[in-house]
Amino acid sequence: MILSTSLNSTRYTFFDKLKAVDYFLIIIVAIIGLMSVFAIYSTESGNFSFYTKNHLTRFLVFFSMFLVLSFVRVAVWYRQAYIFYILGILLLLLVIFFGISASGSKRWINLFIMNLQPSELMKIAIIVCFARYYHRIQSSDIQSYKYLLQPIILLLIPCYLVITQPDLGTAILIAGSGLAIIWLAGLNLKYFIYSGLILLVSLPFVISILKPYQKSRILTFFNPDRDPLGAGYQIIQSKIAIGSGGMLGKGFLLGTQSYLEFLPEKHTDFIFTLFSEEFGFIGSMVLILLYSLLIYRIIRIGFFSRSYFAKLYCFGFASALFLYIFVNIAMVVGLLPIVGAPLPIMSYGGSSMLSIMLGLSIVMSCKIYSRDPIGN
């Protein structure tokens, strides 16, 4: 069966492939990338130095990687899905032994050219893995305990490894992405309701095992003025920055909150704050619109894909991407507690950029090789 599939695989001319590329998606990514470079440039008060140079380089490298990897057949991703997952788990284990610590958590491995954050790669690996997993399963079998338990275990392993780093934010994003695919595959609604109730009941227990800083973050979320110079400082300053931006913003390079260093982590998790302070409500809406268009294009690609793998992957990735964006923005505007979650493409950070570009290249591959009848 598998053999015949590979034999039957469609032959594509180079021209066919180029024609199949979603240029609109590429343009959107390029625009967001360009905006991110300017935003990072602004965090350095208009100096073309360390962060800007690094960010620009990473964007160019990973953007090129995205374009090149787009031409890898989607079947390859399908076949290597579990390998990808296992590789991710191995890297997470490596972090435990050889990881680099920074500000109290151990998340990175030194790869000499960059510090890789395996949990970021895991965000994509889990989607690829689940897409493959549910590709084969009949919708009638999905509700069986066997097929319920297996993905939960697959999901719990990376989540546990990431939580213990500790990195609650990324763990939530991995779990969210996984759950999105389980949901798409058609698991009965009642399971989601049950597990939601169980989570609610076990909440006191969960809170009791949280680290003190995580507890304080959550308490601070409910009342930032509890400790305005400590845990509440970031969110208060972030709200001040966004609010004072107003309709049109303070102007490029004129954001006083970030320029005067009132904003912490302005080039990573709080890049949206800086952007919003300088470009105002209008600017924020433009950025959100660009992200929405990007997600729309990904869903569209999934919609026109024939294989379940491609569909599940595209829809899953689009949902994950939305989740990343929503969590980050909701966090900086004070709708969610501060958990480390970067804004895709905009935030400074190599691993995040790498995983997003990798994820996008699989999407593009789904588009280019949409006629490939994977596994069916």
Add this chain to the structure above:
Amino acid sequence: MIKKIGNLNKNKIINRRLFVLVAAKIGLLGIVTSRLYNLQISDKQKYEVLSDKNRIREWKTPPQRGIITDYFNNVIADNQRVYQVHLSLEEVSNFNNSIFKLKNIISLKEDEIKKIYEKKKKSKPWDTLIITENLSWKQFSKLNLYLHELEGAKPVLSTSRYYPYSNDLVHVVGYVGDATTQDIKSKKKIEENFVPGLKVGKIGIENSKDTDLIGNHGTKRYEVNASGKKISEISYNKETQGENLRTTIDLEIQRLAQELLKNQAGSICVMDIYTGEVITMASSPTYDPNKFTHGISNKDWNEIKNNKLRPLQNKSLAGLYSPGSTIKPLVALAALEYGIIDTKFSVNCKGHDHPYELYGERYHCWKKNGHGLMSLRNAIKQSCDIYFYEVARLLGVDKLSLIAKRYGLGSKVLEDFFSEEKKGIVPSTKWKKQVLEQSWYLGETVITGIGQGYIQTTPLQLCLMTAQLANGGYKIKPNLIYDKEIDLDIIKSKIESEKNKSVSQNILKDHEFKNYERLYRNPNNIKLVLDAMYGSTNEQFGTSFRSRHKEDKYKFAGKTGTSQVKRITDQDRELDLELEEIEYKSRDHALFVAFAPYDKPRYSLSVLIEHGGSGSKAAAPLANKLIKKILDRHELRENIRKDLKNIT
């Protein structure tokens, strides 16, 4: 087939599930958008204010104190450039370490370091601490050299008060010091313009005129970053200098007066008898006000505080003394005004063997052998006590008290200008009843007649008394700050019109007098008293004859006084000790009042030497030197007066 149906279902399920997800995404996007709308559109102003509060910080710059000059525009309280080190506590990570480094660089002393630690305790973590207020140029340049090693330390070029004539004017000008909580509370102007390290007047003109002198603080607005570091200056509302003040003091005469009082305790006051301008108000001993500007050291403070001659006391207006015989012209005037005596009234002074007796008490004249038969003029001239015992007895203390108060005794000369000024005491039967709850004895009247007993006056009051006699008997308004409203020509014309005014029935009763109003009933009575004072200084047997000026233009008239500090016993009288043989504290105070020039009086003065012995020996000779100086400078002063008048 089944598979296909299943797969068809699967496709459907995925699409349906996606639809739900997309709907959820749109919902969440709506929430984020409305949140952004709230923050950036609805609450924009609130966050704009918060953002400005974040980034803008205000610094107050100290106001500049006004300059104080004497009448001739010589600066007597100046602002001097000083080099200071300030330490911004916010920027200091290790305070002990910073102080240690500073100690080595600008060589701080142990007690200075102790003071710094005390100040640190009282200050807030964002305050700026003034480490030293007055660095030498050498220290300052060394500090600048090592500045990079000293976090938070700032070299500051500031101004501080400087008194060029240090000791000579402290009792007039006063001094400044750090504002206390009390200072800030009591004066609104200080509260409004307070900056850390602000100096305020503690005593003297610096204190009374603080509100005029202090000026307004400036405001510098800076943009700061999150760690409070100044990034750029946004605006600078410059501080302003307080009003410059011209006093009525003549620096030259003041300095001469201080020189004459050197090594003695005493006071010299000089006044313009028409304008009431206080030309000199010297008090001895003095101290250096500059020592107070940057906080006086304990050693210096103890030295001043423990000095038995009380340098801190302004003897001119806070020292109380029995006027002694300097009151005799006033007693004579009172008796004449009430018609108790006439000029021919005489009393026989027969010396210590035949004292004045009243109800068994005996009252002696100072002159052992007696003055013989004394008429009014002679009694003033030779200061016969027996004569005034009798006049006082006839007059009664209440009439005497009324006239004494009218001519300036018993009330503050400069009103509330100086907080330390004392009123003194002019006794009356009513006063004794009220204050001591006792009835008056006639014997007390008798000794009041020679300025002893309950009566207490300040040297400045005696100077005013003399002025108001010398100007012909008109009330004047003493003042220490030049005031263009007080115009000599206007005063003179007012007096001229008062002279010809018919006397009111009430002139001998107690009532309030306006400025420049006549105080006497009969001008001849004043003339007679002034003539007797002329005799006292310029005729043989006059008590201040030896201190006279022979040259016509310097001729002055005066009255000596010797104020007993304890009752003279018969034994003392028997011993008749020389001054040097008496214990310092028991020696009499020497007094002298005078006016000059005699023919056209213009200035009055009073001299007091604490425990100086007799007025004629200790006090009158100083007047001789002073009057020459005063009259020599008269023309200069009048020129300035004209110039000042023309400016306005």
